[in-house]
Amino acid sequence: MNAITPAPAERLVRVPLGDRAYDILIGPGLIARAGAEIAARLKGRKAAVITDENVAPVYLDALVASLQAAGIQSSSLVLPAGEKTKSFEHLMTVCDAVLTARIERNDAVIALGGGVIGDLSGFAAGIVRRGVRFVQVPTSLLSQVDSSVGGKTGINTHHGKNLIGVFHQPDLVLADTDVLNTLSKREFRAGYAEVAKYGLIDKPDFFAWLEANWQDVFSGGAARIEAIAASCQAKSDVVVADERENGPRALLNLGHTFGHALEAATAYDSRRLVHGEGVAIGMVLAHEFSSRLNLASPDDAKRVEAHLKTVGLPTRMGDIPGELPPAEVLMDAIAQDKKVKSGQLTFILTRGIGQSFVADDVPSSEVLSFLKEKHPQ
Numbered sequence: 567m568n569a570i571t572p573a574p575a576e577r578l579v580r581v582p583l584g585d586r587a588y589d590i591l592i593g594p595g596l597i598a599r600a601g602a603e604i605a606a607r608l609k610g611r612k613a614a615v616i617t618d619e620n621v622a623p624v625y626l627d628a629l630v631a632s633l634q635a636a637g638i639q640s641s642s643l644v645l646p647a648g649e650k651t652k653s654f655e656h657l658m659t660v661c662d663a664v665l666t667a668r669i670e671r672n673d674a675v676i677a678l679g680g681g682v683i684g685d686l687s688g689f690a691a692g693i694v695r696r697g698v699r700f701v702q703v704p705t706s707l708l709s710q711v712d713s714s715v716g717g718k719t720g721i722n723t724h725h726g727k728n729l730i731g732v733f734h735q736p737d738l739v740l741a742d743t744d745v746l747n748t749l750s751k752r753e754f755r756a757g758y759a760e761v762a763k764y765g766l767i768d769k770p771d772f773f774a775w776l777e778a779n780w781q782d783v784f785s786g787g788a789a790r791i792e793a794i795a796a797s798c799q800a801k802s803d804v805v806v807a808d809e810r811e812n813g814p815r816a817l818l819n820l821g822h823t824f825g826h827a828l829e830a831a832t833a834y835d836s837r838r839l840v841h842g843e844g845v846a847i848g849m850v851l852a853h854e855f856s857s858r859l860n861l862a863s864p865d866d867a868k869r870v871e872a873h874l875k876t877v878g879l880p881t882r883m884g885d886i887p888g889e890l891p892p893a894e895v896l897m898d899a900i901a902q903d904k905k906v907k908s909g910q911l912t913f914i915l916t917r918g919i920g921q922s923f924v925a926d927d928v929p930s931s932e933v934l935s936f937l938k939e940k941h942p943q
Contacts, residue, residue, distance in 0.1 A: 577795035581715065581802045583809065586735050590715060590798045592791055596742035597628050600676075600703060601636030607738055608699055610673035613640045614664045616687040617678040618647040621705050624748060629678055629703065640676075641667040645683070649834040649841070652686050652721040652728075660690040664698070674699040674737070680706035681713035681841065685728070688719030692734030702739040706749060707757025708842050710741040711764075711797035716805040716818075722834065726902045727826045733810055741798070743791055754784065755878050756842025759821075759849070761793050764800040766849060766870065767817050770920030772796055777873050784877070816924050820914040821848030827899035828883065831891050838887050839880075846879040847886075855936050856915040866918050884942030893937035900933065 576593030591603065604613070613633055617626055622644045633640045643663040645651050664675055675698055677687035684702055691700035702714035720731020746754065761783070765773025782789035801818065808815035825841070825848030832838040853867035871881045883890060890896070900911065911928040 575791070577791055579795060579798040579802055581735075582806055583735060588735065588737050588739065590739040590741060590802070592710070592741045592743065592794050592798065594742065594744045596740040597625055597703065597745070598632055600629055600701075600740055601632035601634070601638055603740060604633070604674065604676075604701055604738060605636040605638060608672065608674055608701075610670065610699060611638050612667065612669055612673040613638050613676050613701075614667045614669050614674075615640055615642045615676045615678055616645065616660055616663070616683055616690070617642065618645050618651065618680075618683055620647040621679045621683070625678060625705065625745065629676070645686075647682075648836055649682055649722065649829075651682050654721060654723075654730075656686060657689060657721055660686060661694050664690055664694045669694070669698055671695055671698050674701050676701045676703060677714075678703045678705065679709070680704065681709040684709050684713050685719050685731070686721060688717070688734050688736070689721060689731050692719055692732040697734065700734060700736045702736045704739065704741055705745045707746055707754050707794075708760050709757075710743075710746075711757065711794055712760040712801065712818075714739050714741070715798055715801045716815075717809065726830055726899060727834075729902070735809075739798075741794060743786075743794065746790070747786065751878070752840070756840045756846075758783070758877055759842040759846040759874065759879055761797050762874065763818075763820050763845065763849060764797050765920060766853075766916070767800070767820055767914075767922045768920050769796075769800060770918075772800075773873075773919055780873075780877055814924070816912065817914055817922050820916075820922050821845045821850075821852050823900055823913055824848035824851040827896045828886065828890075830899040831896055832886065832888070843880050843886075846874045847881060847883060850874065850881045851883075851936075851940065852914060853916055854940070855913070855933070856917070858936055859915070859932070862916050862918050862921075866916065869919065882942070883940055890941065893934060893941045896937050896941075897930065897934050901930070 579590040675691035677684040704710045704714040717733045717735035720728040783793045825844030828844045850871045856862040857864040913928045915925045916922045
């Protein structure tokens with residue numbers, strides 16, 4: 567792999583996984599340079615671009631032109647947008663498109679889109695021919711700071727979110743910050759929840775920096791690039807320490823156990839709740855539950871809620887439009903979560919801001935009682 571020097575306005579985060587190490591480039595104008603960046607790192611000269619109907623009209627032509635200019639032959643598949651695309655049906659569609667394009671092991675599947683496209687395309691790249699090269703071109707803040715990094719791929723089933731998938735690391739991540747200017751305020755806020763998460767896990771100084779600088783992150787420029795780079799570095803550090811989530815990588819799921827249950831409860835209807843919003847509510851619930859268990863001060867939960875509410879994120883179950891199923895149904899979704907071990911509930915709890923830890927033996931009775939207390943009945 568050739569060393570690439572980032573442009574002055576860019577940041578480069580290296581994910582050092584031995585012979586599977588890869589770069590995350592963060593900065594403006596990267597889609598226009600994607601072909602050159604890919605050609606400098608990968609031997610193959612064919613690519614299958616997977617995207618969705620929202621992203622394709624805006625960015626697909628520019629990416630294809632960039633690939634062509636670099637001598638990379640490409641084909642494209644445009645899928646429906648939304649969480650429901652992470653399904654067996656669409657996985658088969660992607661696999662068939664990759665095989666039809668005669669993508670070989672040194673060629674690449676390129677995910678151009680948000681977390682849904684990245685997770686689905688990465689899963690296909692991991693299983694077609696038992697693994698082909700994979701490039702992430704994330705187009706949402708959430709995917710740039712979270713799902714595009716670390717190699718988790720997967721689809722949803724009626725049993726829950728991301729329960730079927732593989733670990734398949736990308737070979738390159740190109741986080742073009744220009745694309746974030748076209749996001750809706752809601753989408754950007756949802757991604758910001760994952761940025762805040764890194765501070766709440768183990769970087770209290772970063773969380774404090776976000777409290778002071780969040781407006782600059784939202785408005786763009788150097789603060790936005792800095793926040794994305796800090797988030798990617800934080801995730802890289804955790805992934806390198808525990809690639810397959812056997813230990814500390816589980817900390818990245820702060821807020822996700824509650825959040826995933828709420829997503830399932832809304833049938834992954836983005837009109838009601840998107841992933842980052844579920845994580846925001848979940849992080850407040852995780853801090854409140856920690857306080858209930860006398861692990862942390864209630865002031866920490868109030869501080870987390872205050873910041874997330876200030877940036878415009880939902881922080882309560884009652885903020886979700888429409889009715890939610892009973893607490894018992896939410897509890898069933900939690901019991902199906904990937905982080906359950908030997909039937910014991912595993913939660914990411916906290917002893918304070920930036921002091922999260924893995925709790926492997928949380929009593930289900932305590933969780934159910936807490937959910938009933940917080941449920942907006």
